[in-house]
Amino acid sequence: MKLLVGLAAVATLAGACAGAGAAGTTGAPPALTVDLTVHHSQFSTSEIRVRPGQTVRFVVRNTDPIAHELIVGDQAVQDHHEAGTEAHHGDRPGEVSVPPGQTAVTTYRFGAAGGTVLFGCHLPGHWAYGMQGTVRVG
Ligand SMILES: [Cu+2]
Numbered sequence: 146m147k148l149l150v151g152l153a154a155v156a157t158l159a160g161a162c163a164g165a166g167a168a169g170t171t172g173a174p175p176a177l178t179v180d181l182t183v184h185h186s187q188f189s190t191s192e193i194r195v196r197p198g199q200t201v202r203f204v205v206r207n208t209d210p211i212a213h214e215l216i217v218g219d220q221a222v223q224d225h226h227e228a229g230t231e232a233h234h235g236d237r238p239g240e241v242s243v244p245p246g247q248t249a250v251t252t253y254r255f256g257a258a259g260g261t262v263l264f265g266c267h268l269p270g271h272w273a274y275g276m277q278g279t280v281r282v283g
Contacts, residue, residue: 147238148280156219171275174196176200176202177200177202178202180206181205181206181215182205182208183209183243183266183276184208184209185209186209186211186274186275187276188212188264188266188276191277192278192281193278193281194281195282196255196283197257198255198257199253199282200252200261201280202250203217203250204249204250205241205243205249205251205252206243206248207244207245207246207247207248208246210246211245212243212244213244213268214241215264215266216234216247217239217240217262217280218267220281223263223265223267223277227265227267227272229267235253236248237253239252255280256260258283261280261281261283262282263278263280263283264277264279264280265278
């Protein structure tokens with residue numbers, strides 16, 4: 146619970162910065178926290194919008210009795226993990242395993258160019274079942 150309170154404060158601060166408008170003249174947009182809940186092998190959202198160059202802290206809460214993961218990346222990254230055999234994620238930005246009933250965090254910085262990045266879970270069958278979504282950068 147303490148963790149959640151802290152995250153709420155971060156989100157509030159990020160919102161305040163965005164609201165300030167002209168004050169943000171230092172280049173990269175402020176870091177953003179995105180909360181994703183997994184329930185019945187579905188992410189709570191299938192589309193996320195971010196600004197180019199934005200750093201996003203993904204907080205993934207797994208309410209299921211089985212493990213999941215969050216993999217953020219382009220199609221090549223998703224293909225690699227769909228075919229891969231890595232049992233655990235957590236060393237690369239945008240990739241994290243989330244054990245049953247737990248919350249895990251990973252941070253990913255989106256590129257300066259606009260476009261679409263994918264996210265999803267590659268435990269066997271999960272991507273095909275619908276555990277996937279898009280991040281629109283722009
Ligand atoms: Cu999954």
